[in-house]
Amino acid sequence: MWYYEKKLQYPVRVGICSPKLAKFLIEQYGGTDGELAAALRYLNQRYTIPSRVIGLLNDIGTEEFAHLEMIATMVYKLTKDATPEQLKEAGLGDHYVDHGKSVYYHNAAGQKFDMGLQSKGDPIADLYEDIAAEEKARSTYQWIINLSDDPQINDALGFLRERENVHSQRFREAVELLKEEQGQKRVF
Protein backbone atom coordinates (compact mmCIF):
# COMPACT_ATOMS: atom_id res chain seq x y z
CA MET A 1 0.00 0.00 0.00
CA TRP A 2 1.13 3.53 -0.64
CA TYR A 3 0.53 6.97 0.75
CA TYR A 4 0.72 9.89 -1.61
CA GLU A 5 2.28 13.26 -0.90
CA LYS A 6 0.90 15.92 -3.16
CA LYS A 7 4.22 17.47 -4.12
CA LEU A 8 7.13 16.68 -6.37
CA GLN A 9 10.28 15.10 -4.95
CA TYR A 10 12.29 18.02 -6.35
CA PRO A 11 10.86 21.22 -7.85
CA VAL A 12 10.50 21.21 -11.62
CA ARG A 13 11.01 24.60 -13.24
CA VAL A 14 11.07 25.01 -17.00
CA GLY A 15 12.67 28.25 -18.21
CA ILE A 16 12.73 27.95 -21.97
CA CYS A 17 9.82 27.11 -24.30
CA SER A 18 11.31 24.18 -26.18
CA PRO A 19 8.82 21.43 -27.18
CA LYS A 20 11.73 19.67 -28.85
CA LEU A 21 13.20 18.93 -25.42
CA ALA A 22 9.99 17.09 -24.47
CA LYS A 23 10.69 14.60 -27.22
CA PHE A 24 14.06 13.78 -25.63
CA LEU A 25 12.72 13.70 -22.08
CA ILE A 26 10.05 11.16 -22.97
CA GLU A 27 12.87 8.58 -23.13
CA GLN A 28 13.03 8.63 -19.34
CA TYR A 29 9.24 8.31 -19.19
CA GLY A 30 8.57 5.32 -21.42
CA GLY A 31 12.03 4.14 -22.49
CA THR A 32 13.54 0.76 -21.64
CA ASP A 33 15.85 2.31 -19.05
CA GLY A 34 13.32 4.93 -18.00
CA GLU A 35 11.71 5.58 -14.67
CA LEU A 36 8.56 3.53 -15.34
CA ALA A 37 10.53 0.44 -16.30
CA ALA A 38 12.72 0.87 -13.22
CA ALA A 39 9.78 1.29 -10.84
CA LEU A 40 7.90 -1.71 -12.19
CA ARG A 41 11.00 -3.89 -12.31
CA TYR A 42 12.08 -3.19 -8.73
CA LEU A 43 8.63 -3.62 -7.24
CA ASN A 44 8.20 -6.84 -9.19
CA GLN A 45 11.53 -8.26 -8.07
CA ARG A 46 10.63 -7.86 -4.38
CA TYR A 47 8.86 -11.20 -4.29
CA THR A 48 11.74 -13.43 -5.29
CA ILE A 49 14.64 -11.79 -3.44
CA PRO A 50 15.99 -12.61 0.04
CA SER A 51 14.08 -10.81 2.77
CA ARG A 52 16.90 -8.44 3.75
CA VAL A 53 16.83 -6.79 0.29
CA ILE A 54 13.06 -6.48 -0.16
CA GLY A 55 12.85 -3.16 1.66
CA LEU A 56 15.52 -1.61 -0.55
CA LEU A 57 13.69 -2.60 -3.73
CA ASN A 58 10.46 -1.28 -2.24
CA ASP A 59 11.97 2.10 -1.36
CA ILE A 60 13.83 2.61 -4.63
CA GLY A 61 10.90 1.36 -6.73
CA THR A 62 8.66 3.84 -4.97
CA GLU A 63 11.13 6.67 -5.51
CA GLU A 64 11.20 5.88 -9.23
CA PHE A 65 7.51 6.73 -9.40
CA ALA A 66 8.33 10.10 -7.85
CA HIS A 67 10.90 10.59 -10.64
CA LEU A 68 8.36 9.53 -13.24
CA GLU A 69 6.08 12.25 -11.98
CA MET A 70 8.83 14.85 -12.35
CA ILE A 71 9.50 13.81 -15.93
CA ALA A 72 5.79 13.94 -16.75
CA THR A 73 5.65 17.44 -15.29
CA MET A 74 8.54 18.58 -17.48
CA VAL A 75 7.08 17.05 -20.63
CA TYR A 76 3.65 18.49 -19.98
CA LYS A 77 4.99 21.98 -19.24
CA LEU A 78 6.97 21.91 -22.47
CA THR A 79 4.05 20.81 -24.67
CA LYS A 80 0.81 22.08 -23.12
CA ASP A 81 0.96 25.52 -24.75
CA ALA A 82 2.48 24.46 -28.07
CA THR A 83 0.45 24.83 -31.26
CA PRO A 84 0.07 21.75 -33.47
CA GLU A 85 2.48 23.42 -35.87
CA GLN A 86 5.10 23.82 -33.13
CA LEU A 87 4.66 20.19 -32.09
CA LYS A 88 5.18 19.13 -35.67
CA GLU A 89 8.37 21.19 -35.89
CA ALA A 90 9.58 19.57 -32.66
CA GLY A 91 9.16 16.11 -34.18
CA LEU A 92 6.04 15.47 -32.09
CA GLY A 93 3.55 15.49 -34.97
CA ASP A 94 3.07 11.72 -34.76
CA HIS A 95 2.64 11.96 -31.02
CA TYR A 96 0.00 14.66 -31.44
CA VAL A 97 -1.99 12.54 -33.90
CA ASP A 98 -1.89 9.51 -31.61
CA HIS A 99 -2.19 11.08 -28.18
CA GLY A 100 -2.95 14.79 -28.47
CA LYS A 101 -1.35 16.75 -25.65
CA SER A 102 -1.31 13.80 -23.25
CA VAL A 103 1.98 12.40 -22.08
CA TYR A 104 2.45 8.82 -23.16
CA TYR A 105 4.69 5.86 -22.36
CA HIS A 106 6.99 5.64 -25.33
CA ASN A 107 10.66 6.31 -25.89
CA ALA A 108 12.35 9.21 -27.66
CA ALA A 109 12.10 7.33 -30.96
CA GLY A 110 8.34 6.86 -30.50
CA GLN A 111 8.40 3.13 -29.73
CA LYS A 112 5.75 1.99 -27.28
CA PHE A 113 6.77 1.15 -23.73
CA ASP A 114 8.64 -2.13 -23.39
CA MET A 115 10.18 -3.22 -20.09
CA GLY A 116 12.87 -5.23 -21.78
CA LEU A 117 14.53 -7.94 -19.68
CA GLN A 118 12.80 -7.13 -16.37
CA SER A 119 12.77 -9.89 -13.70
CA LYS A 120 14.78 -13.13 -13.78
CA GLY A 121 14.01 -14.53 -10.34
CA ASP A 122 17.72 -15.01 -9.58
CA PRO A 123 18.77 -12.51 -6.88
CA ILE A 124 22.28 -11.87 -8.24
CA ALA A 125 21.14 -11.61 -11.87
CA ASP A 126 18.32 -9.23 -10.91
CA LEU A 127 20.53 -6.94 -8.82
CA TYR A 128 23.23 -6.76 -11.49
CA GLU A 129 20.56 -5.84 -14.02
CA ASP A 130 19.36 -3.14 -11.64
CA ILE A 131 22.88 -1.74 -11.27
CA ALA A 132 23.26 -1.69 -15.06
CA ALA A 133 19.86 -0.01 -15.45
CA GLU A 134 20.82 2.73 -12.99
CA GLU A 135 24.05 3.42 -14.85
CA LYS A 136 22.20 3.50 -18.17
CA ALA A 137 19.62 5.91 -16.74
CA ARG A 138 22.46 8.07 -15.42
CA SER A 139 23.99 8.29 -18.89
CA THR A 140 20.60 9.00 -20.47
CA TYR A 141 20.31 12.01 -18.16
CA GLN A 142 23.78 13.11 -19.21
CA TRP A 143 22.89 12.95 -22.90
CA ILE A 144 19.66 14.89 -22.31
CA ILE A 145 21.55 17.55 -20.31
CA ASN A 146 24.00 17.80 -23.22
CA LEU A 147 21.09 18.44 -25.59
CA SER A 148 19.31 20.92 -23.32
CA ASP A 149 20.18 24.59 -22.91
CA ASP A 150 17.63 25.27 -20.18
CA PRO A 151 19.54 25.69 -16.89
CA GLN A 152 16.41 25.22 -14.79
CA ILE A 153 15.49 21.91 -16.43
CA ASN A 154 19.13 20.87 -16.21
CA ASP A 155 19.08 21.57 -12.49
CA ALA A 156 16.24 19.07 -11.97
CA LEU A 157 17.86 16.60 -14.38
CA GLY A 158 21.09 16.90 -12.38
CA PHE A 159 19.16 15.95 -9.25
CA LEU A 160 17.63 12.94 -10.99
CA ARG A 161 21.04 11.90 -12.30
CA GLU A 162 22.52 12.00 -8.82
CA ARG A 163 19.71 9.79 -7.52
CA GLU A 164 20.71 7.16 -10.12
CA ASN A 165 24.22 7.19 -8.64
CA VAL A 166 22.86 6.64 -5.14
CA HIS A 167 20.56 3.84 -6.26
CA SER A 168 23.42 2.12 -8.07
CA GLN A 169 25.50 2.28 -4.88
CA ARG A 170 22.65 0.81 -2.80
CA PHE A 171 22.16 -2.07 -5.25
CA ARG A 172 25.90 -2.76 -5.14
CA GLU A 173 25.66 -2.90 -1.35
CA ALA A 174 22.72 -5.31 -1.70
CA VAL A 175 24.89 -7.62 -3.79
CA GLU A 176 27.52 -7.56 -1.04
CA LEU A 177 24.84 -8.48 1.50
CA LEU A 178 23.77 -11.47 -0.59
CA LYS A 179 27.38 -12.55 -1.07
CA GLU A 180 27.99 -12.70 2.67
CA GLU A 181 28.65 -16.10 4.12
CA GLN A 182 25.94 -17.09 6.52
CA GLY A 183 26.72 -17.00 10.21
CA GLN A 184 29.61 -14.55 9.76
CA LYS A 185 29.90 -11.10 11.30
CA ARG A 186 29.83 -8.13 8.96
CA VAL A 187 32.77 -5.74 9.18
CA PHE A 188 32.44 -2.17 7.91
Place this chain on the structure above:
Amino acid sequence: MSTSRKWYAPYISPLDPCPPLSPIAYETPAQLYLGFQPQGLEQFSPFDALVHGTLWPALFTPYTNPYQSKKRGEF
Protein backbone atom coordinates in the same frame (compact mmCIF):
# COMPACT_ATOMS: atom_id res chain seq x y z
CA MET B 1 36.71 -20.18 0.52
CA SER B 2 33.41 -18.72 -0.55
CA THR B 3 30.33 -20.87 -0.96
CA SER B 4 28.54 -20.81 -4.30
CA ARG B 5 25.08 -21.35 -2.86
CA LYS B 6 23.24 -19.53 -0.10
CA TRP B 7 19.85 -20.04 1.48
CA TYR B 8 17.26 -17.73 2.89
CA ALA B 9 13.98 -18.26 4.69
CA PRO B 10 11.18 -16.17 3.18
CA TYR B 11 8.29 -14.93 5.26
CA ILE B 12 5.63 -17.62 5.63
CA SER B 13 2.07 -16.56 6.30
CA PRO B 14 -0.28 -18.75 8.35
CA LEU B 15 -2.78 -18.04 5.56
CA ASP B 16 -0.63 -19.34 2.69
CA PRO B 17 -2.59 -21.76 0.48
CA CYS B 18 0.30 -24.15 -0.20
CA PRO B 19 2.73 -25.88 2.17
CA PRO B 20 5.81 -23.67 2.67
CA LEU B 21 8.91 -24.11 0.52
CA SER B 22 11.72 -22.96 2.74
CA PRO B 23 14.57 -22.30 2.77
CA ILE B 24 15.09 -21.03 -0.78
CA ALA B 25 18.46 -21.32 -2.52
CA TYR B 26 20.24 -18.77 -4.65
CA GLU B 27 23.55 -19.05 -6.43
CA THR B 28 26.60 -16.92 -5.71
CA PRO B 29 29.14 -18.30 -8.21
CA ALA B 30 32.90 -17.95 -7.82
CA GLN B 31 33.29 -14.96 -10.17
CA LEU B 32 31.46 -12.77 -7.63
CA TYR B 33 34.36 -13.17 -5.23
CA LEU B 34 37.52 -13.47 -7.32
CA GLY B 35 38.04 -9.80 -8.18
CA PHE B 36 40.81 -9.34 -10.74
CA GLN B 37 42.04 -12.84 -11.41
CA PRO B 38 45.53 -13.26 -9.91
CA GLN B 39 48.36 -14.66 -12.00
CA GLY B 40 49.54 -18.19 -11.58
CA LEU B 41 46.27 -19.72 -10.46
CA GLU B 42 46.15 -23.49 -10.33
CA GLN B 43 45.02 -24.98 -13.63
CA PHE B 44 43.14 -28.08 -14.74
CA SER B 45 44.85 -30.41 -17.16
CA PRO B 46 43.92 -29.54 -20.78
CA PHE B 47 41.52 -32.48 -20.92
CA ASP B 48 39.80 -31.60 -17.66
CA ALA B 49 39.64 -27.94 -18.71
CA LEU B 50 37.68 -28.92 -21.84
CA VAL B 51 35.31 -30.99 -19.78
CA HIS B 52 34.83 -28.36 -17.10
CA GLY B 53 34.44 -25.38 -19.41
CA THR B 54 37.21 -23.48 -17.63
CA LEU B 55 40.94 -23.80 -17.21
CA TRP B 56 40.82 -22.72 -13.57
CA PRO B 57 39.35 -24.67 -10.66
CA ALA B 58 38.84 -21.34 -8.86
CA LEU B 59 36.29 -20.35 -11.49
CA PHE B 60 34.57 -23.71 -11.72
CA THR B 61 31.14 -23.43 -10.08
CA PRO B 62 28.98 -26.41 -11.03
CA TYR B 63 25.24 -26.22 -10.62
CA THR B 64 23.06 -28.93 -9.15
CA ASN B 65 19.36 -28.80 -8.45
CA PRO B 66 19.23 -27.51 -4.87
CA TYR B 67 15.77 -28.94 -4.29
CA GLN B 68 16.63 -32.54 -5.06
CA SER B 69 18.81 -33.01 -2.00
CA LYS B 70 17.10 -34.29 1.11
CA LYS B 71 19.25 -32.04 3.25
CA ARG B 72 17.80 -28.66 2.46
CA GLY B 73 19.68 -25.71 3.79
CA GLU B 74 22.94 -27.60 3.60
CA PHE B 75 25.48 -27.48 0.87
